[in-house]
Amino acid sequence: MQQLLNFFFKNRTFLLFLMLFSFSIGLTITSHDYHKSRFLNSSALMSGSIHAFFSKIGNYFNLKEENFLLLDENNRLKALNLNRSIQSTAVSNDAVNYQLTPASVIKNSYVFPQNYLTLNKGEGDLIKEDMGVITSNGLVGIIDQTSSKYARVISILNTKSKINAKLKKSNHFGTLEWNGENHRSVQLHDIQDLVKLAKGDTVVTSGYSSVFPENIPIGRIESFQLNDTKDLYIINVSLFNDMTNLRHVHIIENLDFEELKTLKEKNE
Numbered sequence: 001m002q003q004l005l006n007f008f009f010k011n012r013t014f015l016l017f018l019m020l021f022s023f024s025i026g027l028t029i030t031s032h033d034y035h036k037s038r039f040l041n042s043s044a045l046m047s048g049s050i051h052a053f054f055s056k057i058g059n060y061f062n063l064k065e066e067n068f069l070l071l072d073e074n075n076r077l078k079a080l081n082l083n084r085s086i087q088s089t090a091v092s093n094d095a096v097n098y099q100l101t102p103a104s105v106i107k108n109s110y111v112f113p114q115n116y117l118t119l120n121k122g123e124g125d126l127i128k129e130d131m132g133v134i135t136s137n138g139l140v141g142i143i144d145q146t147s148s149k150y151a152r153v154i155s156i157l158n159t160k161s162k163i164n165a166k167l168k169k170s171n172h173f174g175t176l177e178w179n180g181e182n183h184r185s186v187q188l189h190d191i192q193d194l195v196k197l198a199k200g201d202t203v204v205t206s207g208y209s210s211v212f213p214e215n216i217p218i219g220r221i222e223s224f225q226l227n228d229t230k231d232l233y234i235i236n237v238s239l240f241n242d243m244t245n246l247r248h249v250h251i252i253e254n255l256d257f258e259e260l261k262t263l264k265e266k267n268e
Contacts, residue, residue, distance in 0.1 A: 117153040132252040138217035138240040166206040173206040188235040
């Protein structure tokens with residue numbers, strides 16, 4: 001207490017000046033409308049800036065949660081749209097149903113002959129082998145291994161990958177593979193030489209497998225040439241997905257996969 005009193009006593013002149021200065025400013029502001037309005041505007045501006053600053057800080061810390069909410073909503077809407085499009089093209093009402101699960105890519109490779117991705121969802125999230133993986137832009141790959149928390153995906157940039165695909169315009173189908181050369185494009189094989197092709201034509205999934213539904217985007221025709229026997233095309237397909245920059249994906253589960261697998265084994 002004594003130290004506080006000593007402080008006021010030593011600085012009494014300066015403190016008196018501050019008090020009189022503040023009092024004079026207050027009188028000036030209250031006695032003139034112009035100064036009063038300028039002061040209020042400045043106060044409002046300062047207050048707004050402070051609130052905006054703290055709001056940005058709060059938004060930053062809530063950004064991750066907001067991203068997850070947006071991803072879940074996007075996943076739900078995409079699943080509804082996917083099943084609706086399948087039902088609209090199905091011959092009967094017994095259309096195949098698909099369920100989507102959002103996931104994040106925690107590891108990705110694209111420079112090797114055999115490339116893989118690792119996702120942050122696994123058996124604990126009911127993720128299984130042979131489930132397809134896509135983004136909003138298109139095809140990514142197929143899950144080949146799972147653990148309790150993670151899943152490994154065979155990327156379409158993998159020389160072992162083989163996926164049924166077709167030309168959207170004509171419905172001619174073939175096999176989508178990768179020659180291991182360019183991470184921006186893959187190759188579509190087994191399209192007959194009688195088929196009319198054009199650069200820019202869209203390539204999508206054929207729907208002839210139990211992994212992917214029909215019409216999942218893959219890419220556009222970049223170039224094409226005949227094979228050595230001159231009866232089939234080798235088509236270079238420029239991918240819609242940037243395979244070097246994958247963050248969030250959707251895992252596709254065919255709810256009738258086991259039934260279709262059992263039927264296939266019986267036929268074989």
